[in-house]
Amino acid sequence: MYYKMVLVRRFEEKVVELYRAGEIPGIAHGYIGEEAVAVGVCSALRRDDYILSTHRGHGHSLAKGIDPKYLMAELYGKKTGVCKGIGGSMHSTEPDVGVIFSSAIVGGNIPIAVGVALAFKMRKEDRVVVSFFGDGATNTGAFHEALNLASIWKLPIIFVCENNFYAISTHVSKSVAAKEIVDRAIAYNMPGVVVDGNDVLAVYDVTLKAVERARRGEGPTLIEARTYRWLDHGMYYLGKYRPDEEVMMWKQRCPIKLLKERLLKEGIATELELSKLEERVALEIDEAVRFARESEEPDLDFVKQFVYVR
């Protein structure tokens, strides 16, 4: 878990750097500060369980097992990318490791995740589905329709809300009528759990419970993981909407720092072991950038073949 969290962090730091240097085109959304959610959740899943991700999805893809070089190549818009350079930063699909789809429409993946879970249930497979989304998505109709349907049909799905408190600039207190996002589970007759989204082990524990419940055929769970994004919504500064003290407070609660302290304190790992993992990550990121830079760009004729199955 430590390795995965550092991998996500370094990957995202590199993306910001390359984006600002003009090397990565388009738009991108950073996951820095939220690593414990993706890693905690995905660590509780099997390889053949599926996740559906969002516009802020690099962390989910890496945590579920996509090789950073294919993800980086996708961000560069290269043929070797995880979606052959057609999807970009916000779209990632690698069914072999259980990343089935990322939607860049807020709330868009949630009903689709329900359909994936329906397929598993109809085929009597014991696989589960995780739908990741943010606090903003819980205000879309898609969220409500999907939770209702998943509960009626008792589908093997875990809804993971990454509550980072801001939908771009709008604070949850101004956008969510419920006292807590997790309360929305009550309306759909499913368990709702709040977890500290910066504590990877806590996230892992609540996810595992929800996964076991889903595998037993008892239906969905809503998890609200409270966390924080250190960066702005995207790669651009959009204006000041968060107090400096709030940002500082969350940075002090860095999920990687918290895990590191715990691993050292409990004698599970040594400084040396952790720094070796960090070195391995650094090499992997360098290799990912090299791979992405050297890869070929798709041309129009190449992309045209992927509109239809013919």
Place this chain on the structure above:
Amino acid sequence: MAVREITYAEAIREALREEMLRDERVFLMGEDIGLIGGVFKVTQGLYEEFGPERVRDTPISETAIVGAAIGAAIAGMRPIAEIMYMDFLMCAGDQVINHLPKIRFMSGGKLKVPAVIRTQYGLYRYAAAQHSQFYPAFLMNIPGVYVEVPSTPYDAKGLLKSAIRDENPDIFIECAALYRLRGPVPDYEYTIPLGQADIKREGKDVTVFAISYMVHVALSAAKKLESEGISVEVVDPRTLNPFDKKTLVESIKKTGRLVVIEADHKTAGVGAEVLAIAMEEAYDYLKAPAVRLAAEDIPPPFSPKAYNASLPNEEKLINTIKRLLKHSR
């Protein structure tokens, strides 16, 4: 091996049933399609035969219905979702526009979305502006999703079976005014390739390109004009995407005249696209300007008198064809 006469609704039901028997991945979901067999009774009897797992009644949640169909499809199933009225399709607009046609593409071809969304539009049902709409051109304008508009029981069955087997997403648009129409349908297995127009009647003076219900209006007009010595060719596209340009262009080359008759709105309707194709690919063969007969550019009114007048009909078509023949070069 025989050919029977069955209705358009029965033909659709047969296609659903046969494909469910053939492939256990095929299942149905939609509002009121199970227990009562659908508000138009198209799925009648399937719930009893296949059970609630494969004929799933859903809440009134169009976004979840289409979204779940997409999800089940990318996970290897063959879902057929029913959206009760075409008007309600846009309740699921995000899934229909941003997801259904794009997932295969955005995934770099790793995923396929073999889902079928069945829906219907009514004609002459006097159900006002939110239960009467037909907007196929809008769907043609979205690359990535196939669109079928069958006009006969034979076409409905053959096209639906192809749509279910096809690996691409489909929006299959039925016409409620045709559900009771009877027509010949073989009792043996057949399918109709997607993207193949059908010449419903051969003629030499004018091509009438007719969509869905309007095929029957065109055939009736053609019969009447025959006695006046005017030979009308009726071309039914059957699918709007893939669009069979070749059959259209060949027909124009033969007759030199084109009239489009469609129940969707005139502005930026299917006819606009058809006329543009005629200009781009058959201009030299046109002996007269190509024309469109379509629904007025107003939301469908309730008043039966006003509503009927807003739609194209046989009389308007006959007059248009006669005028066209008179003013040809």
